[in-house]
Amino acid sequence: MVKKFGLILMALLVMPFLASACGMGEKTAEGYENTEVKHAQQHWQQGANSAVPFQFIDVRSADEFAAGHIEDAKSIPVQELAGRLNEVPKNKQVYLYCHSGRRSAEASALLAKQGFTNIENILGGITAWQDAGFPVVK
Numbered sequence: 001m002v003k004k005f006g007l008i009l010m011a012l013l014v015m016p017f018l019a020s021a022c023g024m025g026e027k028t029a030e031g032y033e034n035t036e037v038k039h040a041q042q043h044w045q046q047g048a049n050s051a052v053p054f055q056f057i058d059v060r061s062a063d064e065f066a067a068g069h070i071e072d073a074k075s076i077p078v079q080e081l082a083g084r085l086n087e088v089p090k091n092k093q094v095y096l097y098c099h100s101g102r103r104s105a106e107a108s109a110l111l112a113k114q115g116f117t118n119i120e121n122i123l124g125g126i127t128a129w130q131d132a133g134f135p136v137v138k
Contacts, residue, residue, distance in 0.1 A: 031112030032119040034105075037128040040095050040120065044070065054093040059107040060126070064099065068136040070129060078103045078110075085114055097122040097129070 027033055043054055056073040058065050065075040076084050078098070088094060088111060096104040096111075101123050108121040122128070130136060 027112075028109075030105075030109035031117075032105075032108035032121055034123050035095070035120040037122055037124055037132050037134070040097075040122045041129070041132065041134050043093070043095070052093050053089075053091065054095060055089050056095045056097065057088065057107075058098070058126070059096055059103050060098050066138065068130075068138050069126070070097070071135065071137045073097075078107045081107050081110055085111075088116065090116060090118070093118050093120065095120050095122055097125045100125045100127050 040056075043050060043052070044056065056070050058069050058073045058075050059078040059081065060069075060075075061077050062075060065073075069075070074087065076087060081088075094111070094116065096107050096119065098104040098107075101121065104121045104125060108119045111119050124131070126136065
C-alpha cells in the first residue's frame, strides 16, 4: 500500500509539469495557451533534439525583428499573419512572441480561430526573454 501511495503521490507531483509541457496546459477562452518564457526557452534550448518539433514565430514588425530576435524564429508580422497562414506549421508546437505579449496574443487568437491547436503565446514577449538573460540574434 505504501508503494502504491508513493506512485500516486509521484504521479500527482509530475502531472502538472507534464500538463504544462507543449500543448497540454489550460487553453484560454480564445483557444490558445499562454506560456511562461522559461518554458519556451527550455523547449528552444533542446533544439533539434526536442521530442516535440517546434517553431518560434516573431509577430513584430520587420524592423523590430532585425533589431534582435530569438535564434531560428520566423518573422511573420501580425498584420500579415492572416495572409500567411500557410507558413505556420500545423505539425509543430508554435510559440508566438512580440515585444510584450499583446500582439502575440492577438496572433494566437487568430491562429486558434483558424483551427490551429498547437499555439503557445509567450507571456511578456521578447522583453521577458531578454530580461531572463536569454540570447537574441540580429
